[in-house]
Amino acid sequence: MANIMDVKSAVSLIKDGAVVLSGGFYGNGTPAAIVTEMIAQKKKDLTVANNDGNTVEKGVGRLVAAGLVKKFICTWCGRLPLAPELAEKGEMELEINPQGTFVERIRAAGFGLGGVLTPSGLNTMIEEKWGERITLNGKDWLYHTPLHGDVAIVEADRADAAGNLVFHLTQRAFSVAMCTAADLVIVEVTKPIEPVGSIDPEHIHVPGMFVDVLVPMNGVMNYE
Amino acid sequence: MNSKELIARRIAKEFVSGNVVNLGAGVPQLVANYLAKDVFVWLHAENGIVGMGKASPDLPPDRYRTDAGEMPVSIIPGGAVIDSATSFGIIRGGHLDATVLGTMQVDAEGSIANWMVPGGKFAGPGGAMDLVSGAKRVIVATEHCSKDGKPKIVEKCTFPLTGYGVVDSIFSELAFIKITKDGLVLMETAPGVTAAEVIAKTGAPLAVGSDLREMEI
Structure with a gap:
């Protein structure tokens, strides 16, 4: 069974310095109430991994703006110019992964694999700064390490008390991989938590065994 | 017809039914408007849709029913929502x-630079590096020259690369150019455009194909 907690108690489980995997594409799928509470509780020195961070007003860009992020790992941060600014000033580390590499690094961590070998980013700045070229049987690849989280924070549409999750449309994105790849998985659930067995096993996107904590929003949409 | 429409109309003729295609932001997205009625293409969006359709006024706004540029879309009958690992696996x-x-630039070796200009704002490639290294065919849709009149098709890209030696074809408002191991080959010229004009506006050696044709739009 997953633990059902209020957002304060759930966020109190996150330690300063944690590596946090956060769902969300332009902040859609990023758990807004959890991010708000992380700022209220001043979780600091975080390493945050998210596709794009979105902006300083929506998404984990808010954590960057609050000065809580030591290192930000993303695939694109065009809506968060603060990130490269802070990186330039040496106030935050910024790591860029191609989007497919980003999700595979997380999946590798969750699935017990030694990392990612991908052609994406060969002969580019990604290779210069963040990748390691490996040649196997005459073919070149970029090697990237698995990306494991101390915590994953994601948003789901439905959950039952066993922690089984159903996402709404593209809310799914990175969150499936992230739920497999963190020691502590905290899920902000939009709709009221349902009794165990209410979700058809065939329709579950993430099995409850991956999920530790459910934060019920009871239909309150936390659009930032 | 403006140059964007011309490029999109021509590229739309490249696809056959059953193709799975990802269209980037801007002119590439216009291609979807010009697919022939009997050509069914699976449109793919990085954020997790395969089988994307046009936004429908009948559907309520939904921030999870968007393309990878956060523009509203629909999911066609038979379309599917997928997670990011599957999306990039595709x-x-x-x-x-x-x-x-x-x-911004594409070169005679098939390298493409479309994610950052030197000294420009740093953002990251998003899914572009995966797209150019993974797709079976990389098609560039571009105006032939930049706004200041400089060729975008060059001998060697000077901007940071998105991918090295990955581009198959370039379609501009002037021409269709194929990238071969021997360099650029002019396949088609747009109506009213001469091969000499295309050659003059291209920043790399351009061979004229043996069966050079006028573009059918």
Whole structure:
């Protein structure tokens, strides 16, 4: 069974310095109430991994703006110019992964694999700064390490008390991989938590065994 | 017809039914408007849709029913929502027949630079590097020259690369150019455009194909 907690108690489980995997594409799928509470509780020195961070007003860009992020790992941060600014000033580390590499690094961590070998980013700045070229049987690849989280924070549409999750449309994105790849998985659930067995096993996107904590929003949409 | 429409109309003729295609932002997205009625293409969006359709006024706004540029879309009957690992598995795994991308520079070796200008704002490539390294065919949709009149098709890209030696074809408002191991080959010229004009506006040696044709729009 997953633990059902209020957002304060759930966020109190996150330690300063944690590596946090956060769902969300332009902040859609990023758990807004959890991010708000992380700022209220001043979780600091975080390493945050998210596709794009979105902006300083929506998404984990808010954590960057609050000065809580030591290192930000993303695939694109065009809506968060603060990130490269802070990186330039040496106030935050910024790591860029191609989007497919980003999700595979997380999946590798969750699935017990030694990392990612991908052609994406060969002969580019990604290779210069963040990748390691490996040649196997005459073919070149970029090697990237698995990306494991101390915590994953994601948003789901439905959950039952066993922690089984159903996402709404593209809310799914990175969150499936992230739920497999963190020691502590905290899920902000939009709709009221349902009794165990209410979700058809065939329709579950993430099995409850991956999920530790459910934060019920009871239909309150936390659009930032 | 403006140049964007011309480029999009011509590229739309490249696809056959059953193709899985990713269209980048800008001109590439216009291609979807000009597919022939009997051509059914699976449109793929990085954020997790395969089988994307136009936004429908009948559907309520939904921030999870968008393309990878956060524009509203629909999901066609038969379309599917997928997670990011599957989405990029489609891209890298040889399942994406083509990606159509705009660019700042593309060169005679098939390298493309479309994610950052030197000294410009730093953002990151998003899914572009996966698209150019993974798609079976990388199609560049671009105006032939930049706004200041400089060729975008060059001998060697000077901007940071998105991918090295990955581009198959370039479609501009002037021409269709194929990239071969021997360099650029002019395949088609747009109506009213001469081969000499295309050659003059291209920043790399351009061979005229043996069966050079006028573009059918």
